[in-house]
Each structure stands twice: as structure tokens, then as C-alpha cells.
Amino acid sequence: MHNNRILLVEDDTSISDMVRDYLELEGFVVTPVFDGEQGVAVFSKNTFDLVILDLMLPKLSGIEIMEIMRHKSLIPILIMSAKDSDVDKAVGLGLGADDYISKPFSMIELTARVKALIRRAAHYTKADGQENIIHVHDLSMDLNNFCVYKHGQDVKLTSKEFDIMKLFITNKNRVFTKAQIYNLIWGDDYYGEENVINVHMRRLREKIEDNPSTPMYIKTIWGIGYKLGEF
CATH class of the missing domain: 3.40.50.2300 (Response regulator)
Structure with a gap:
């Protein structure tokens, strides 16, 4: 119980x-x-x-x-x-x-x-007692405490947004399709849930990017999916 x-x-x-x-x-x-x-x-x-x-x-x-x-x-x-x-x-x-x-x-x-x-x-x-912070350019991601910081300022992400960011930040250089993202983040089969992915990507970019229309952190690979930007 x-x-x-x-x-x-x-x-x-x-x-x-x-x-x-x-x-x-x-x-x-x-x-x-x-x-x-x-x-x-x-x-x-x-x-x-x-x-x-x-x-x-x-x-x-x-x-x-x-x-x-x-x-x-x-x-x-x-x-x-x-x-x-x-x-x-x-x-x-x-x-x-x-x-x-x-x-x-x-x-x-x-x-x-x-x-x-x-x-x-x-x-x-649940912190495991070990510091687990990943830095990418101006972003810092604390994997233990579910926190993301930009220029030292706390960025308020939902758990799904955090999951997506963690997926990219812990898999540098890997390109993920929308189907893979949906399967890994939602734990479910992808049946063309494109709108759900698009909404989450847009909201995440609005929070972490300097200019969401020309993203640096999460790049769109046209016709394939998304990957972490290179710095």
C-alpha cells in the first residue's frame, strides 16, 4: 500500500x-x-x-x-x-x-x-546523494533534483518537458524521431500523436531558447526528428 x-x-x-x-x-x-x-x-x-x-x-x-x-x-x-x-x-x-x-x-x-x-x-x-549535474552552454541540468538553470536562473519545466530535455542532454549527437520520443517519454506506442510532440517541443523551446524560432539547444533535423545542438 x-x-x-x-x-x-x-x-x-x-x-x-x-x-x-x-x-x-x-x-x-x-x-x-x-x-x-x-x-x-x-x-x-x-x-x-x-x-x-x-x-x-x-x-x-x-x-x-x-x-x-x-x-x-x-x-x-x-x-x-x-x-x-x-x-x-x-x-x-x-x-x-x-x-x-x-x-x-x-x-x-x-x-x-x-x-x-x-x-x-x-x-x-529522490536524490541519491551524488551530484549529477550536466552543463550544456548556458544550461545546467540537475538530474537528481529535477531542476534546470539558465544563466543560473531556475527554469520551470513540467515533468514531461524535463524528461524530453534529459533525453537529449544525456544522448548527445543522437537524433530522435517523434515516434521514438513519444515511446520513450510517454511509454506508449506512437499513433501519429504529432500534435502532442509539437506542443511540448514548442513550450520547451520557449523556456530554454534565447530565440525559440531559431533554436540552439534542440535542433530540428528536417524529415527525421530532433537532436541536441552542438556547442
Whole structure:
């Protein structure tokens, strides 16, 4: 029993009850809330390991909640929503969500994604006592403490953005296709999830590049994929 704490923000009580009951059987401690304002209030006063967030909520939308949470925390956020267009995925993931699951979903798949996100976050917050910092030009990446610095200033990355940057920075000179990136970072088969990759690359470049339209750190290799820039 791991007793990781999950904040569940879902206004449909039948879905909320189903998710809570299943995850509690898996050993999670689930706190359900039913509107956006309540979600922000409970999040501000308590400590959680993961947030499961619906997009369509009363009082405050899931997108508004995510913006508020991201100002305060890098906690893993899993969006679940019936709105399954590429635009909604791009908006949600672009604002800092770590994963997205569409309704209707299987509880087995949801649980697998929850466990993967918590496991990844725990891996990054667990320092092994040895300094593990990689420097590339003006960037420094602390692999133990899940931190990236540019010119000594902290760069706020989501766990997925950190994963992508770590992939490139620890595999210098290697070119990765979008399918390889999706498989390695999301741990899933690639079915043309190009928009998800594009959104994450754009957001990551906006945070680390001097000029995102002419990137130095993550180069596009046209027709193939991406690689770390050479300095």
C-alpha cells in the first residue's frame, strides 16, 4: 500500500465515485472535489502527489485551475475530459499537464497512467546523494533534483518537458524521431500523436531558447526528428 495522495477534481459524481473507489482499492488516498473553486482551495491547503483534473468544471475551468496550480507547483497533473480534440489536448498539455486521458476510459488505463506519473515524479525528487549535474552552454541540468538553470536562473519545466530535455542532454549527437520520443517519454506506442510532440517541443523551446524560432539547444533535423545542438 503506497498511500500516495490524489486530488480528484471532477463534477460528475458518478465518475468521481468510480475513480475514487477504484484508486482507493489500489491503495491511493483520494480527495474528491466537485468544482473549480473548491479544487483550488483544497489544493492550496493540502499536500498531494498527483492531481486528476476534468476540463469542464463549474466556477473555474480545468484550464484556469491548471494555470493557478502551475504557478505554485510542478505536481503531476493528469487531465481527463470528454473534450477530445487536438486543440484541447494542445491547450491542456501546453499549459503544463503531464498526461491526458479521454472519456470514456478504462480504470485499468487510468490507474496505469496515475502510477507512471507518480513513479516518475518520485524518481526525480529522490536524490541519491551524488551530484549529477550536466552543463550544456548556458544550461545546467540537475538530474537528481529535477531542476534546470539558465544563466543560473531556475527554469520551470513540467515533468514531461524535463524528461524530453534529459533525453537529449544525456544522448548527445543522437537524433530522435517523434515516434521514438513519444515511446520513450510517454511509454506508449506512437499513433501519429504529432500534435502532442509539437506542443511540448514548442513550450520547451520557449523556456530554454534565447530565440525559440531559431533554436540552439534542440535542433530540428528536417524529415527525421530532433537532436541536441552542438556547442
